[in-house]
Structures are given as structure tokens and as C-alpha cells.
Amino acid sequence: MNTDSAQPSVLDLAKMIDHSLLHPTMTDAQLDAGCALAVRCDVATVCVKPYYVPRAAELTGGTGVLVCSVIGFPHGNSHTGIKVLEAELAIREGAKEIDMVANAGKVLGGDLRYVADDIRQVNSACVARGAILKVIFENDYLQDAQIIQLCEACSGIGVAFVKTSTGYGFVKQPSGDYNYKGATERQLRLMRAHCPERVQIKAAGGVRTLDDLLLVRSIGVSRIGATATEAILREAVRRGLPGPIPPGLAGAHAPAAAAPGY
Numbered sequence: 335m336n337t338d339s340a341q342p343s344v345l346d347l348a349k350m351i352d353h354s355l356l357h358p359t360m361t362d363a364q365l366d367a368g369c370a371l372a373v374r375c376d377v378a379t380v381c382v383k384p385y386y387v388p389r390a391a392e393l394t395g396g397t398g399v400l401v402c403s404v405i406g407f408p409h410g411n412s413h414t415g416i417k418v419l420e421a422e423l424a425i426r427e428g429a430k431e432i433d434m435v436a437n438a439g440k441v442l443g444g445d446l447r448y449v450a451d452d453i454r455q456v457n458s459a460c461v462a463r464g465a466i467l468k469v470i471f472e473n474d475y476l477q478d479a480q481i482i483q484l485c486e487a488c489s490g491i492g493v494a495f496v497k498t499s500t501g502y503g504f505v506k507q508p509s510g511d512y513n514y515k516g517a518t519e520r521q522l523r524l525m526r527a528h529c530p531e532r533v534q535i536k537a538a539g540g541v542r543t544l545d546d547l548l549l550v551r552s553i554g555v556s557r558i559g560a561t562a563t564e565a566i567l568r569e570a571v572r573r574g575l576p577g578p579i580p581p582g583l584a585g586a587h588a589p590a591a592a593a594p595g596y
Contacts, residue, residue, distance in 0.1 A: 344570045345578040347547060349376040351566070352402055352431075352536070354559045356501065357388075362389070369393040374582030375567055379431055381559060383407075384424050391428025402431035402468075405456065408500040410435030411474070414452045418459045425463045430461050433468045433536075435500060436484060438475045450487045457493050466538055468495035468557075472503040473521050474514045481521060485528035492532075495557060496525055499539035516540035517558075519552065525555040544569040 353372040355365050365386050372380040373394055379402040382390045390401045403424035406412040414419070421432050434456050440448045453469055460467040471484050488496050498517040505514060516539020525535050537550045538559030546564050547558060560566060567583055 342438065342548075342551065343576045345580060346584065347544075347570055347575070348549075348567055348580050349378050350547065350551065350555075350557055351375070352379045352381040352433075352538075352557060352559045353377045353563045353565050354381045354501065354538070354561050356381060356383060356404060356407070362386070365389070366393065366404050371564055373397045374401050374580070375563055376580035376582065377557060377563060378557060381433060382433075384420060387427040387429050395583060400430040401428050401500055402428040402433055403430075404500075405432055405434040406437075407435055408435070408502040410437045411439065411469070414455055417452065417456050421456050421459050421465075421467075422463065425460065425465045431466050431468065431494075432456070433470055433497060435470045435472065438472050438503075441471075441476065441480050441484065441547050446483055446487060449484070450491065453488060453493065454491050456510060457491055466494035468497045469493050470497045470500055470538070471525075472500060473498050473518070474503045474505045474516070478521075478524060481524055482528045485525055485533075489529050489533050493533045495536045496529060497536035497538055497559070498522065498525070501539045501559065508535075514539060517548065517555065522553050522555060524551060542566075544573070 355368040362383050369380050376398055379400040380390055380394060381402040387401055394401060405420045406417045412475055437449055437452055457467045469488050473481060474534050485496060503514050517537035522537055534556045536557040537555045541550060541558045541560055542562045543548055547566055571579060571583055573594060
């Protein structure tokens with residue numbers, strides 16, 4: 335858990351960000367531009383669709399930015415064997431981190447043995463190939479007891495991260511519209527309380543501003559998924575947070591337009 339009360343540097347915050355390029359309509363040109371932004375901002379990873387991993391690895395090669403691929407995205411309903419193969423292929427093509435979606439239907443149905451085995455097999459495939467696994471819960475679908483069960487299962491397996499959301503877990507609202515909350519403060523505190531410190535927390539969905547990032551950091555979150563990456567980091571520069579500052583943001587005192595979604 336992050337209990338450091340010192341003011342973080344801009345680079346500290348950049349290295350908390352997985353720059354998300356997951357919207358289903360994104361073109362290859364937009365994905366290329368997103369990778370360039372991720373390198374310019376010197377974030378932790380660029381999080382991409384599986385087919386795009388080789389290109390992302392090419393564009394980020396030799397930088398401090400790693401490639402993260404999603405697996406079983408966004409609903410987690412793929413056969414376990416397919417998830418394993420998908421993870422193995424992504425790692426072979428250059429991914430160093432894997433974000434896998436848990437099978438929400440199995441969680442809701444109480445089949446935690448299946449869920450744990452699903453996670454365990456993918457985690458083993460990642461660890462054997464030098465990659466790390468983040469397990470996406472999709473909290474909007476779940477009750478607190480189920481979130482706790484997933485935290486306990488993931489902790490027992492030894493995954494690197496547990497993660498709140500895909501950003502696409504839409505739930506029908508009383509109005510009839512579909513929406514999602516993503517990473518809420520209450521659920522992040524719940525996840526942090528039910529995982530040992532060696533299991534890190536990733537907040538995704540709804541972390542869109544510098545204040546959002548600083549809040550989740552204070553809870554003990556060490557990684558976020560974001561599309562508003564440049565806007566967040568430019569605001570950190572504008573407010574005078576200390577260096578180091580990623581070279582691509584040097585002199586970035588004007589706010590950038592936030593990207594939509596996630």
C-alpha cells in the first residue's frame with residue numbers, strides 16, 4: 335500500500351498509467367498516435383488489443399514504455415484454453431503485461447473453483463514467460479462479497495494486480511440507459527483491504543483527472559488505466575508538481591484536451 339505522503343513527481347504519476355487504446359472503433363492510425371503519446375509521456379504501459387501487440391512493441395521498442403495486452407476482453411467468457419493461448423501469443427509478440435477479464439457469470443453463479451482455475455492457468459502461462467498478470471473483476475456487475483472472494487482467490491494464486499473494470503462493463507440503469515461507474519473509492523478501499531501488499535491494485539474506468547489520480551494513489555492504488563493521460567500529466571506540470579518531467583511534456587503548461595471514454 336502506498337503510504338508515502340510526499341508530493342509525487344510528474345514522472346511518478348506517469349509511471350502509474352497504463353495508456354488505454356481499447357475502444358473497438360480505434361483505427362490503426364489512431365493506435366499508432368496513441369503509442370506515440372504513450373512514449374512522449376513515458377507512461378508505464380500502452381494497453382492495446384491483442385492483434386495490435388506486434389505493432390505496439392515495434393513503436394515502443396527501446397523506450398521505457400512496456401506493452402500490455404488485454405485477454406478475454408471485455409467479457410471474460412472465452413474458454414480457459416483460449417485465454418491461455420491468447421496470453422501466450424501476446425507475450426511472444428512483445429507484451430510484458432496481461433490484463434485478463436475474469437468470467438463474471440461464473441463469479442455471479444458462485445463457481446469460484448472454475449474462476450480460480452481460469453485465473454491460475456493464465457497466471458502460470460504469464461509467469462513462465464516473464465510477464466505479469468492483472469485480473470479484471472468488472473466491479474459494476476458484482477456485490478462486495480464477490481469482490482472480496484475474487485481478491486482472496488487472486489491473492490492465493492499470487493497474481494501481480496487486481497483491477498476494477500474494463501471500462502466497458504455497462505449495466506442497465508433505472509432509466510433504461512446503460513452506464514458504468516468503474517473504479518469507485520469505496521470499492522478500491524475494499525480491494526486494498528482484502529489483498530496483501532504484494533498484490534497491487536489497478537483502478538480503471540472513471541479516473542480521468544489529476545485529482546482522481548491523486549485520490550486513488552492515496553488509497554494505495556499503484557496503477558490506473560486512462561485515456562486522458564496527457565491531460566492529467568499536463569495538469570500536474572501546470573500545478574508545479576516536481577520533476578523529473580517526461581521529456582515529451584517539458585514546457586507543457588497548457589492543458590491538453592481529454593480523450594473520450596475509459
